[in-house]
Amino acid sequence: MSSTDSRVPVLVVDDDGDIRAALRDTLELEGYAVAEARDGGDALRWLENNPLPRLILLDWNMAPMNGPQFMEALEKKPLPSPVPVVLLTADARVNEKAKTARYAGYLKKPVELDPLFAVLKQHCG
Amino acid sequence: MPQRDPDAARDALNVGALALAYIVTAQLGLSLGAVSGFATLVWPPAGIALFALLRFGFRLWPGVMIGALVANSLAGAAAPVAVGIATGNTLEAVLAAWVLRSAGFDLGLSRLRDAFALFILAALAADLLGATIGVGALSAGGLVNLGTFLETWRSWWLGDALGTLTVTPFLLLWWRREAWQATSKRISEAAVVFAMMFITALTVFFTGERGGTLDANALSWPFFTLPMLYWASLRFAQQGAVTATLLLATVSIAGTAAGYGPFLSDTLSHSLTLVQRFMAVSSMSALVLAAAVSERDRAQTASNAALDQTRFLARASAILSSSLDYETTLQAVAPLVVPRLGDNCVVDVIAPDGTIRRVAEAAALPEKLEVLRQLRAFPPSPERPSPVNAVLKSGKTLFIPQFDAAALERLTAGDAYNDLVRKIGPTSSVTVPLTARGKVLGAITFGMAESGRVYEPEDLVLAEELASRAGVAIDHALVFRAQVSASAAASEALKVREDFLAVAGHELKTPLTSLLLQLQGLQRALKKGFEITNLGDRLERATGAGLRLENLINQLLDVSRISSGRLKLEPEPFELEQLLREVVDRFSEQAQRVGSQVSLEARGPAAGTWDKSRIDQVLTNLVSNALKYGEGRPVEIALKESDTEAVVTVVDHGIGIAEEQQHKIFDRFERAVGTREFGGFGLGLWICRQIAQASGGRIEVKSAPGEGSTFTLRLPLSSQPAEEPHVVH
Numbered sequence: 121m122s123s124t125d126s127r128v129p130v131l132v133v134d135d136d137g138d139i140r141a142a143l144r145d146t147l148e149l150e151g152y153a154v155a156e157a158r159d160g161g162d163a164l165r166w167l168e169n170n171p172l173p174r175l176i177l178l179d180w181n182m183a184p185m186n187g188p189q190f191m192e193a194l195e196k197k198p199l200p201s202p203v204p205v206v207l208l209t210a211d212a213r214v215n216e217k218a219k220t221a222r223y224a225g226y227l228k229k230p231v232e233l234d235p236l237f238a239v240l241k242q243h244c245g
Numbered sequence: 246m247p248q249r250d251p252d253a254a255r256d257a258l259n260v261g262a263l264a265l266a267y268i269v270t271a272q273l274g275l276s277l278g279a280v281s282g283f284a285t286l287v288w289p290p291a292g293i294a295l296f297a298l299l300r301f302g303f304r305l306w307p308g309v310m311i312g313a314l315v316a317n318s319l320a321g322a323a324a325p326v327a328v329g330i331a332t333g334n335t336l337e338a339v340l341a342a343w344v345l346r347s348a349g350f351d352l353g354l355s356r357l358r359d360a361f362a363l364f365i366l367a368a369l370a371a372d373l374l375g376a377t378i379g380v381g382a383l384s385a386g387g388l389v390n391l392g393t394f395l396e397t398w399r400s401w402w403l404g405d406a407l408g409t410l411t412v413t414p415f416l417l418l419w420w421r422r423e424a425w426q427a428t429s430k431r432i433s434e435a436a437v438v439f440a441m442m443f444i445t446a447l448t449v450f451f452t453g454e455r456g457g458t459l460d461a462n463a464l465s466w467p468f469f470t471l472p473m474l475y476w477a478s479l480r481f482a483q484q485g486a487v488t489a490t491l492l493l494a495t496v497s498i499a500g501t502a503a504g505y506g507p508f509l510s511d512t513l514s515h516s517l518t519l520v521q522r523f524m525a526v527s528s529m530s531a532l533v534l535a536a537a538v539s540e541r542d543r544a545q546t547a548s549n550a551a552l553d554q555t556r557f558l559a560r561a562s563a564i565l566s567s568s569l570d571y572e573t574t575l576q577a578v579a580p581l582v583v584p585r586l587g588d589n590c591v592v593d594v595i596a597p598d599g600t601i602r603r604v605a606e607a608a609a610l611p612e613k614l615e616v617l618r619q620l621r622a623f624p625p626s627p628e629r630p631s632p633v634n635a636v637l638k639s640g641k642t643l644f645i646p647q648f649d650a651a652a653l654e655r656l657t658a659g660d661a662y663n664d665l666v667r668k669i670g671p672t673s674s675v676t677v678p679l680t681a682r683g684k685v686l687g688a689i690t691f692g693m694a695e696s697g698r699v700y701e702p703e704d705l706v707l708a709e710e711l712a713s714r715a716g717v718a719i720d721h722a723l724v725f726r727a728q729v730s731a732s733a734a735a736s737e738a739l740k741v742r743e744d745f746l747a748v749a750g751h752e753l754k755t756p757l758t759s760l761l762l763q764l765q766g767l768q769r770a771l772k773k774g775f776e777i778t779n780l781g782d783r784l785e786r787a788t789g790a791g792l793r794l795e796n797l798i799n800q801l802l803d804v805s806r807i808s809s810g811r812l813k814l815e816p817e818p819f820e821l822e823q824l825l826r827e828v829v830d831r832f833s834e835q836a837q838r839v840g841s842q843v844s845l846e847a848r849g850p851a852a853g854t855w856d857k858s859r860i861d862q863v864l865t866n867l868v869s870n871a872l873k874y875g876e877g878r879p880v881e882i883a884l885k886e887s888d889t890e891a892v893v894t895v896v897d898h899g900i901g902i903a904e905e906q907q908h909k910i911f912d913r914f915e916r917a918v919g920t921r922e923f924g925g926f927g928l929g930l931w932i933c934r935q936i937a938q939a940s941g942g943r944i945e946v947k948s949a950p951g952e953g954s955t956f957t958l959r960l961p962l963s964s965q966p967a968e969e970p971h972v973v974h
Contacts, residue, residue, distance in 0.1 A: 210755070
């Protein structure tokens with residue numbers, strides 16, 4: 121499901137508060153609603169208690185629950201309908217893994233805005 | 246009354262026995278027809294006298310003198326003549342014994358040179374002297390005239406020489422009784438050869454017409470005895486040769502004296518002369534043959550032994566080079582040396598920490614092996630001197646030919662170590678150093694005990710040879726281990742660096758990401774003409790990210806400076822309390838954010854001279870850590886001041902640090918907890934400690950997991966930091 125409803129948020133999962141804030145500032149100005157989670161576990165809790173987001177921006181390297189662990193948990197207990205997950209990572213080696221797993225796409229840190237909005241446009245319209 | 250000397254008594258007895266043997270055998274010779282009454286062709290006493298002096302020493306010479314005096318007096322010699330003859334007989338025996346001893350004569354006649362020495366020095370030379378003196382005495386006494394002088398002299402000489410060549414070797418060889426191994430096969434063979442010898446001799450020397458004359462045809466008969474003589478010499482060595490010779494001499498003389506045999510001539514003395522010539526050649530041939538055979542046997546034995554040693558060393562080398570685990574290979578070699586090089590064996594090596602460690606032991610008897618194993622509880626130490634200590638110190642072989650049994654017994658009873666040593670019961674030991682490239686690496690000790698065997702020089706050579714091979718093997722193993730551990734350390738260092746670079750890359754990219762997101766987002770908004778409502782917040786966040794980045798970069802620069810010794814402190818006088826309050830104030834907002842109550846109890850002012858910005862850095866780091874790892878619980882900060890130092894404590898009640906991690910947190914590139922949970926390089930505490938030390942102080946931690954941590958910074962109040970000596974103009 122992809123929603124064009126601007127009230128349906130993009131879920132930003134990153135353990136660095138500054139990055140979450142920067143993404144919120146940038147996305148909100150473009151009209152996207154933004155929800156935040158501090159790590160994979162926080163994101164899973166958010167997903168249980170809220171309607172599905174239109175997209176998940178997922179950091180790879182987080183603690184305590186990192187990106188891949190979050191994806192595993194999602195696979196075991198799937199969402200009512202699929203939500204595209206875009207991986208955010210500073211690690212260049214993740215490319216290959218990102219392709220094999222069920223990611224809608226990946227973005228390298230530091231994040232360039234053009235590719236970011238391209239991905240958002242592709243999945244959220 | 247003078248004390249009786251047991252040695253003198255025994256000597257007197259020996260002298261008497263010798264004199265008696267001399268007289269009895271002289272009567273035998275004299276009964277066989279003597280030329281001019283005294284010059285007998287059969288004179289066993291000459292052989293007995295030489296044997297006695299060779300075997301028991303020159304001090305028995307009076308026995309010869311007395312025997313000769315009595316024998317000749319009994320034969321009817323006037324006193325002066327008897328004295329003259331006896332002097333000749335005595336001188337002859339003493340001279341023969343002396344020249345043989347000087348020539349290094351072996352009483353076992355085991356070498357060719359011994360056979361030749363007996364023949365040339367004793368039978369030819371010394372006996373010639375004796376004959377000359379004896380016949381001289383006879384002629385002085387008017388018992389020989391010019392016409393009979395030569396014959397008398399020749400008979401005398403020949404009789405003595407034959408005694409020397411047949412009786413002396415026989416007595417020497419059988420007295421020693423170094424008997425050949427008496428297997429039943431050998432005994433049967435000996436019985437056959439001597440029986441055949443006896444029958445052949447009887448046949449040759451007791452046939453023919455009694456009292457007949459020299460028969461040219463019969464002259465070939467004596468040769469039939471030679472095969473048996475040579476057989477005995479070849480198969481039974483010296484003992485066979487002398488026995489067969491004596492047997493042949495006895496039968497041939499008896500037969501001829503009885504008037505039979507091939508050597509029968511017109512007079513008895515001429516007949517006996519012929520017999521003795523035959524016997525001289527026969528006995529000489531037999532002795533030479535036996536000596537040659539034993540020389541060959543010895544060479545064979547030596548070559549077998551050499552081959553055996555080579556094989557032994559080859560086996561040992563194969564084991565030693567089979568593995569680089571030298572303790573295992575030494576344990577495999579130790580049993581190989583028992584019993585060849587001893588009844589037991591122990592191997593000690595010098596461990597890398599300099600202590601002496603027993604790595605292997607072996608013993609012929611299982612119960613002694615158990616005792617040796619128990620000795621492991623008593624490693625060699627300076628307080629307990631042992632051959633091993635001495636050898637490890639000197640690097641030279643230590644050979645103890647004979648342990649003092651009494652000293653061994655005197656060892657303190659009840660001492661567990663001494664009791665064990667007594668149980669082993671060493672009689673002799675050899676300790677050889679294990680060396681390689683001039684360095685002593687350990688020692689092998691070989692010991693004799695229950696077998697009572699003794700070490701031969703070649704055993705020592707073999708032991709040293711084995712030790713040198715073992716030394717090289719240990720050296721190779723040590724060099725290899727050193728290389729392995731060096732390369733492991735190198736790869737560990739490489740891994741630490743790689744891990745650090747991965748962490749550093751991630752840590753630097755995180756604030757960079759938020760900084761660039763903010764700046765690019767603002768740019769895009771400007772371009773699109775969006776109204777930016779929270780510009781102030783966003784700029785603040787961008788600046789914060791930039792400052793984080795700066796802080797990280799500064800840490801990297803600090804590490805680089807400290808590592809290359811370029812950390813420069815700029816001390817200035819200030820009050821620590823004042824600085825501490827500033828730092829704590831700076832964290833009030835963050836403390837609120839994480840929910841920690843921060844309390845400060847300062848009993849300052851703690852005025853001192855330090856690098857203010859560096860101390861600021863240390864305090865900032867400690868407070869920041871307390872909030873970061875404090876799990877939102879209260880943080881207590883205190884400052885105390887003594888006469889000599891200022892002490893700052895920062896206490897949190899957070900996750901704490903495990904005991905084994907506590908020393909690591911001050912290391913470079915180390916951190917007690919996982920990287921991602923708490924950002925940063927994990928360099929902060931290392932830098933703090935470097936700064937504290939450069940300022941003449943120190944930093945410590947006390948912590949328990951789950952209970953929190955207490956960091957203590959101590960700074961000297963008076964002394965100047967070591968790095969910045971003040972130059973006096």
